[in-house]
Amino acid sequence: MLDSEAAAETVPVADAVALPADGAAAPAAQPRRLAIRFTGTGREYFRIWLLHLLLIVLTLGLYLPFAKARRIRYLYANTWVDGDALAFHGDPKTMFRGFLVLVALFGVYAIGGRFSPLAGYVAFLALCVLWPALWRAGQQFRLANTSWRGLRMAFRGDLGDAYSAFGVAIWPLVLMIGVQQFARALMEGSVAISRDSVMWVGGSMAVVGGIGTLLYVGLLPLALAKVKAYQHNHYQLADQRARMQVRTRRFYGLALKTLCWVLVPTLLLTALMFLPQMQDFYRAEDTRTAGFVLLCVITGAYLLMFMLVGPFFNARLQNLVWNHTASEQVRFASDLRFRSLAWLTTKNWLLTLLTLGLYRPFAAVNTWKLRLEAVSIEVSGSMAGWDGSDSAAHADASGEAAGDFFGIDLGL
Amino acid sequence: MNSPSSPALAVQWFDGLHPVARAASVWFDAGRVCVQASDESAPRDYASAMLRWPEPLRQGQRQILLPDGGVLACPDATEYDAWLGRSGRRHGLIPRWQQNAWATLLTLALLAGSLFAGWRWGVPLAADATVQVLPQDLDHQIGTRVLGELDAHLLKRSQLTWAERNAVFDRFADAVDTALDNRALPKLTRFHLEFRDGGKALGPNAFALPGGTIVITDELVRMLADRPEAMVGVLGHELGHVKHRHGLRLTLRAGAAGLATGVLLGDFSVALASAPALLAQKSYSRDFEREADDYARTLMRGARINPAVMVSFFERMQKLRAQGDGDPDSNAFATAFSTHPADEERIAFFKK
Numbered sequence: 120m121l122d123s124e125a126a127a128e129t130v131p132v133a134d135a136v137a138l139p140a141d142g143a144a145a146p147a148a149q150p151r152r153l154a155i156r157f158t159g160t161g162r163e164y165f166r167i168w169l170l171h172l173l174l175i176v177l178t179l180g181l182y183l184p185f186a187k188a189r190r191i192r193y194l195y196a197n198t199w200v201d202g203d204a205l206a207f208h209g210d211p212k213t214m215f216r217g218f219l220v221l222v223a224l225f226g227v228y229a230i231g232g233r234f235s236p237l238a239g240y241v242a243f244l245a246l247c248v249l250w251p252a253l254w255r256a257g258q259q260f261r262l263a264n265t266s267w268r269g270l271r272m273a274f275r276g277d278l279g280d281a282y283s284a285f286g287v288a289i290w291p292l293v294l295m296i297g298v299q300q301f302a303r304a305l306m307e308g309s310v311a312i313s314r315d316s317v318m319w320v321g322g323s324m325a326v327v328g329g330i331g332t333l334l335y336v337g338l339l340p341l342a343l344a345k346v347k348a349y350q351h352n353h354y355q356l357a358d359q360r361a362r363m364q365v366r367t368r369r370f371y372g373l374a375l376k377t378l379c380w381v382l383v384p385t386l387l388l389t390a391l392m393f394l395p396q397m398q399d400f401y402r403a404e405d406t407r408t409a410g411f412v413l414l415c416v417i418t419g420a421y422l423l424m425f426m427l428v429g430p431f432f433n434a435r436l437q438n439l440v441w442n443h444t445a446s447e448q449v450r451f452a453s454d455l456r457f458r459s460l461a462w463l464t465t466k467n468w469l470l471t472l473l474t475l476g477l478y479r480p481f482a483a484v485n486t487w488k489l490r491l492e493a494v495s496i497e498v499s500g501s502m503a504g505w506d507g508s509d510s511a512a513h514a515d516a517s518g519e520a521a522g523d524f525f526g527i528d529l530g531l
Numbered sequence: 532m533n534s535p536s537s538p539a540l541a542v543q544w545f546d547g548l549h550p551v552a553r554a555a556s557v558w559f560d561a562g563r564v565c566v567q568a569s570d571e572s573a574p575r576d577y578a579s580a581m582l583r584w585p586e587p588l589r590q591g592q593r594q595i596l597l598p599d600g601g602v603l604a605c606p607d608a609t610e611y612d613a614w615l616g617r618s619g620r621r622h623g624l625i626p627r628w629q630q631n632a633w634a635t636l637l638t639l640a641l642l643a644g645s646l647f648a649g650w651r652w653g654v655p656l657a658a659d660a661t662v663q664v665l666p667q668d669l670d671h672q673i674g675t676r677v678l679g680e681l682d683a684h685l686l687k688r689s690q691l692t693w694a695e696r697n698a699v700f701d702r703f704a705d706a707v708d709t710a711l712d713n714r715a716l717p718k719l720t721r722f723h724l725e726f727r728d729g730g731k732a733l734g735p736n737a738f739a740l741p742g743g744t745i746v747i748t749d750e751l752v753r754m755l756a757d758r759p760e761a762m763v764g765v766l767g768h769e770l771g772h773v774k775h776r777h778g779l780r781l782t783l784r785a786g787a788a789g790l791a792t793g794v795l796l797g798d799f800s801v802a803l804a805s806a807p808a809l810l811a812q813k814s815y816s817r818d819f820e821r822e823a824d825d826y827a828r829t830l831m832r833g834a835r836i837n838p839a840v841m842v843s844f845f846e847r848m849q850k851l852r853a854q855g856d857g858d859p860d861s862n863a864f865a866t867a868f869s870t871h872p873a874d875e876e877r878i879a880f881f882k883k
Contacts, residue, residue, distance in 0.1 A: 158589075158590035158591065159590070160589065160590070163589050166629040166630075166635050167629055169635060169638050169639060169642065170628060170629055170638050172795065173638050173641055173642045173645065175795070176642065176646065176795075177645060183794070189586075189625075193586075193591065196585065196586075196588055196592050196593075196594060197588065197590060197591040197592075199592070203552075203592070203604060204591065204592035204594065204604075206596060208583070208600075229786070229790075266547070266600075266602060267550070268551075268552070268602075269545025269546060269547040269548070269549075269600070269601060269602045270545075270547070270549075270550050271547065271600065357550070476796060479796075502550050503549065503550070503551055505549065505550050506548065506549065507547060507548050507549065507550070508548050
């Protein structure tokens with residue numbers, strides 16, 4: 120079922136390569152490679168970050184959107200594409216409005232859940248229903264306020280597509296919570312059915328819930344493929360409209376490989392704990408030391424997993440989506456090495472822990488640099504004719520802040 | 532070209548329509564900013580306040596953002612900074628603050644100070660003020676719900692006889708009455724005792740739920756069967772939690788601390804952000820335990836009971852823990868992760 124669906128929504132990658140390069144406009148022109156350079160430094164960003172932190176604390180969080188606007192401006196002014204930096208035009212006052220809307224929304228969700236589970240679920244459902252619209256607004260706002268050489272970018276995805284892209288992730292979740300709530304009501308006896316059928320209905324609901332959870336996990340790569348396709352198919356700069364062509368099964372391949380990275384350390388550790396030599400160790404008099412060693416091993420494995428699994432997934436996902444994103448004249452390529460990202464992540468984690476968080480801005484800058492400079496852009500033909508007069512109208516900023524709340528990565 | 536009234540800067544002008552740089556110059560003219568493209572006859576001018584100015588970054592591009600969507604890019608950062616100075620203008624306060632090393636050190640000190648103050652006074656004040664406004668009825672609702680869930684998963688019906696239960700209740704109610712008569716306690720805090728079998732998981736235990744319900748395990752009643760006055764102390768401690776609405780206050784304080792650390796550190800690592808939040812919660816919890824101990828001691832003195840009887844309770848609990856998993860940790864490190872103050876501290880408190 121998944122395969123036929125995948126075939127319907129994507130075309131083979133080879134077709135993407137054969138995109139015409141603006142006909143005969145530039146006959147013998149070799150595609151020109153635009154280098155991406157990131158010149159931000161940890162030292163400089165540390166000062167910005169520190170002052171932002173102080174102002175956020177002193178204003179009880181109200182400075183957050185202003186800090187965010189300044190942070191994006193810093194990142195953009197240091198992101199050079201072919202000798203010119205990006206510019207961020209977002210108005211912090213607009214972002215402040217969006218920020219207030221989100222605080223109200225998440226506040227109701229957080230506080231409601233503390234005092235009544237039902238209120239929490241209702242707020243969660245409302246959030247699920249609003250999420251695609253918020254996310255789309257965030258993309259629109261960010262891109263409409265990003266310019267390069269004066270040309271504004273744009274996000275052209277419409278609302279209906281946003282809902283169908285996120286539907287795969289959201290509707291099963293809503294359904295599962297509904298079933299769970301109904302089962303709960305049954306067990307507590309607030310829904311009246313005969314006493315004999317309670318066990319039967321409850322049992323079958325548990326089975327359905329279990330299968331549903333497994334199915335949902337199986338759907339996640341498809342959900343990711345849908346969202347990434349929605350995102351990358353609607354980027355626009357002047358008349359260059361991006362297209363992403365990746366088969367859904369490549370997302371499944373990525374998910375399976377990532378799963379291997381989770382399973383291998385887990386299995387190794389389990390095997391280690393059942394070694395005959397270890398059995399003597401457990402029986403030793405000094406149970407406290409044994410327990411401590413065991414705790415260290417488990418914590419170490421846990422950290423190791425996060426230092427390997429996260430970077431593996433992030434590096435491969437970035438390469439997968441950007442290597443298959445192209446417009447008529449522009450092609451992207453991403454060569455982010457898993458090894459570099461894993462090493463950097465490990466270093467960042469350790470130093471951030473050792474410095475009680477003060478290394479964080481250095482970590483952030485180093486990660487941006489690695490991820491950005493792994494991407495290159497090829498342009499065929501002339502850019503001089505690109506027309507940006509159709510630039511997007513400004514969208515509301517509430518979605519922009521939502522993306523940050525949930526840590527949604529905007530890719531580039 | 533017109534002759535500018537103040538020094539001009541050579542820039543690249545992107546008009547927002549085509550990705551092509553046009554040579555231009557820019558200068559200040561009173562409250563306005565003039566931009567003269569080399570291929571246009573007259574300069575355009577904008578109100579200075581409508582423009583977005585670049586900050587003094589080391590490597591980043593100096594960009595002036597025009598209200599019409601255009602961008603002025605300055606190829607040379609030092610030239611831009613010099614031009615700004617010659618025009619009698621400066622970078623904004625925040626960028627200048629950032630550039631100064633001493634100011635950055637001051638920022639660090641202020642940040643550490645305000646984080647400490649927020650943890651020590653800010654969060655408690657805000658959370659406690661909120662609890663003052665919340666109706667007492669809410670405590671009851673939460674307490675009833677929590678007891679329902681505990682009964683479903685953790686607690687079993689008490690095996691004690693009614694005579695045993697009534698003895699515990701009578702002794703405690705009698706102590707509370709005496710303390711009220713002696714004006715040691717200002718007014719009666721309503722309470723309600725629930726007896727449950729806690730099994731191995733809970734052992735000898737007592738805890739207060741929001742709204743005044745105090746749950747006592749059979750194991751605790753048996754452990755203190757020969758020390759009814761120590762039982763008054765334990766129940767007095769729990770009544771202290773009820774009186775000061777510690778349940779609700781801790782929920783709100785922990786929530787606020789979690790929110791704050793989440794905002795400050797959450798985008799780096801949720802796991803890392805939860806560590807300080809957890810430490811803060813434990814420290815608030817220990818504050819409340821001390822307050823509850825204080826209430827218990829006042830109640831005992833008011834009921835003419837020597838608070839030192841609590842020593843036997845702590846000793847028995849320590850012995851029980853020693854049987855369970857090695858000797859009890861009582862160093863400062865363990866205290867930081869514990870919800871209660873160290874036993875030594877509490878024993879000393881009740882002996883005083």
